[in-house]
Amino acid sequence: MKIAICQFNPIIGDIQGNKRKIIEGYKKGIQNKVDLVVFPELFLCGYPPLDLVEKKEFRNALHKAVEEIAYQTNDVGLIFGSITEDEEDNIGTNVYNSAIFCFDGKIKFIQNKTLIPNYDVFDEVRYFESAKSVDVFEFKNERLGISICEDIWNDADYWKHRRYSIDPVKILFDKGATIFINISASPYSYGKRFEKYQMLKKLTTDDKIPLVYACTVGAQTDLIFDGASFCFDNNGRLNLLGKKFEEDFLIFDTNENYPEIQNVESSYEEEVISALILGIKDYANKTGFKKALVGLSGGIDSSLVTYLAVQALGKENVHVVMMPSIYSSKGSIEDSKKLIRNLGISSDEISIQPVVDVALMQLEKSFNNKSEDITEENLQSRVRGLYLMALSNKHGYLLLTTGNKSEIATGYATLYGDMCGALAVIGDVYKTQVYSIANYINRNEEIIPNEIIQKAPSAELRPNQTDQDSLPPYELLDEILKLYLEEQKEKNEISKIIGNEEPVKKVLRLVDLNEFKRKQAAPVLRVSKKAFGYGRRFPIVQGWRK
Missing domain, CATH: 3.60.110.10 (Carbon-nitrogen hydrolase)
Structure with a gap:
């Protein structure tokens, strides 16, 4: 037949x-x-x-x-x-x-x-x-x-x-x-x-x-x-x-009679790049968006999302905005500009500092002289979210969020700040995998600047901040997360595999505490067997691990 x-x-x-x-x-x-x-x-x-x-x-x-x-x-x-x-x-x-x-x-x-x-x-x-x-x-x-x-x-x-x-x-x-x-x-x-x-x-x-x-x-x-x-x-x-x-x-x-085919799957990097490009392209086409917007920080996550958006929609349909603060390094801006040149995309540079300063001044009395804490850091991220949503509304951009799976898992992202957007492009890609994909993209020529790949990850919300101030090294963090999220292992099992209970307790606590953020997050493009979203349903209010 x-x-x-x-x-x-x-x-x-x-x-x-x-x-x-x-x-x-x-x-x-x-x-x-x-x-x-x-x-x-x-x-x-x-x-x-x-x-x-x-x-x-x-x-x-x-x-x-x-x-x-x-x-x-x-x-x-x-x-x-x-x-x-x-x-x-x-x-x-x-x-x-x-x-x-x-x-x-x-x-x-x-x-x-x-x-x-x-x-x-x-x-x-x-x-x-x-x-x-x-x-x-x-x-x-x-x-x-x-x-x-x-x-x-x-x-x-x-x-x-x-x-x-x-x-x-x-x-x-x-x-x-x-x-x-x-x-x-x-x-x-x-x-x-x-x-x-x-x-x-x-x-x-x-x-x-x-x-x-x-x-x-x-x-x-x-x-x-x-x-x-x-x-x-x-x-x-x-x-x-x-x-x-x-x-x-x-x-x-x-x-x-046909010759037999035996190779059905390519490398993780090649497959996932193709999957995410299709995810962006179809979301835009099927919802009527023509252009995408990314907040470009000079970090590897936003750089990867920008690259994927260009492959999906074309360089003429991707716009990025750099939003420096007093804590942004000169390198972050220069690295971002290098990526912009490499990809041939349009961009804006808008400082968040004037709005942050005015907001802090307006809130000073209501803060009642309490010392600075994460509130001030989140305020910066939320001002960036304000800018991004305004540009999205004004120009009809599809706003793409840039958080990876490791960050979304542990809550290392700001609700109504960098979590603003319609689609979480790399929300099912761990940080270590982000690096692997970036290196794959650069296998023949430098597209994502090497300076971005080599620098220590940082949210740049306070002086000399790095991600590892708050999180275990990403190699360890991602191993714990995979065992917990994808293999459904619990603290004792994971601790035995890792050989150290303390980081396991910390990571699992962060995952559980931040369920409320994930319930309000943008849809995550699914590329693993257990992604955040509809396929993983846990209660926000629960007492399993106090």
């Missing part, structure tokens, strides 16, 4: 726009004389649609669009993801995450998703019912075993611990499937693609059945979808790999 995979980029809620993409992809498949055209999971509504699913008018519009798409089909099959309803059932939501199979002008078959995930960033149990049956569908002398994303992540031969008692793919195999088709919208995190490759290779090797794994691509607020659709033959060999982080149109002929 000759199958086209439309690895396209939908917009959540844009039913008409997504419908056009489905029809265009289908027509392209016809032109290429394929038997079947396949689109990813919930493509018609975009993934994840969240509470849009609860709107009856939204579901009705989807049903109408499904019928309009089906009507335009001929003898070439079309599979795409959408939402369906069971009006006769009066128990549960009666709403399903479905793969819809159309040809000859009609909907011929619907396979609903069986395994409904409810962990990390997934909350599908809130909206969807599980399929009542799993069936194969005969089409052009093949028996198609159609599944949806999570349905294929429960192979008993691959997973030591399974989340579900049912294996939909095993049912399809037992019912005589000759080709597996899985439509997917699986959010990206580094390392996940290789894990998918190993899992699907094991499945197709054992079952001796070819597989089409059609993945969506694009960014939806904080979630990034990397594409990289897979096509395996019946010997477990990867035949085709879709483009990473961009749209693609693949044609897979199950009767053709």
Whole structure:
């Protein structure tokens, strides 16, 4: 069978726009004389649609669009993801995450998703019912075993611990499937693609059945979808790999011999740069922003965010503002100007000191002669936030925040100050990883000035300040954070690994104390298996660790 995979980029809620993409992809498949055209999971509504699913008018519009798409089909099959309803059932939501199979002008078959995930960033149990049956569908002398994303992540031969008692793919195999088709919208995190490759290779090797794994691509607020659709033959060999982080149109002929593909994932630095660029680009394009704004401090974080914004939107669409105070070093300004020249972007330099001085004077009486503390430091950051928000409002800039994961974790950021902005670009990238990415960017030529990479990190909110005045060295801090945030280890376990309890106690306390900040932070582009935001939910008020 000759199958086209439309690895396209939908917009959540844009039913008409997504419908056009489905029809265009289908027509392209016809032109290429394929038997079947396949689109990813919930493509018609975009993934994840969240509470849009609860709107009856939204579901009705989807049903109408499904019928309009089906009507335009001929003898070439079309599979795409959408939402369906069971009006006769009066128990549960009666709403399903479905793969819809159309040809000859009609909907011929619907396979609903069986395994409904409810962990990390997934909350599908809130909206969807599980399929009542799993069936194969005969089409052009093949028996198609159609599944949806999570349905294929429960192979008993691959997973030591399974989340579900049912294996939909095993049912399809037992019912005589000759080709597996899985439509997917699986959010990206580094390392996940290789894990998918190993899992699907094991499945197709054992079952001796070819597989089409059609993945969506694009960014939806904080979630990034990397594409990289897979096509395996019946010997477990990867035949085709879709483009990473961009749209693609693949044609897979199950009767053709292909050279085996074994390298599916690049280095951490290359992958994450591509993911973050896509995250910025899609957030801007899908929300209508043309230009981005970054507060450029002369530090490595804001420099990296500026570089990524330029790659995403073009140098003519990125503006930076330097906002020195009396504590800003001459080097910070000069380093920033060097980066500005290297990237060819526009900039402003506006001192915060006059506003800080007036604010302190106005507050002097109300401060009641209390000695200086973090209040005065935060005031400087909040004046910078004031400037950034004003420029964003006046010029329609998309304001990007520059805090890294290490800072966001420990609260080393000022609420309503440097946390102002619409999108946290590197909020899922630890400080040590920021350095690694910066060095990767500079591998052929100096783009981010070496002076910025080599200087001691500092917020420059008091004389001779460095980050390590308040935090452990970043190598140690990041190791503790990874163990706590991503591996869910607790104080005693981490202390045993680290060999020192004191920094562990301090770091874990900082993480817990600053949950309130993260609840008010900009959405974080997700590139790890456990990012801040929707996928990590902890109470602000709690007594677990006093």
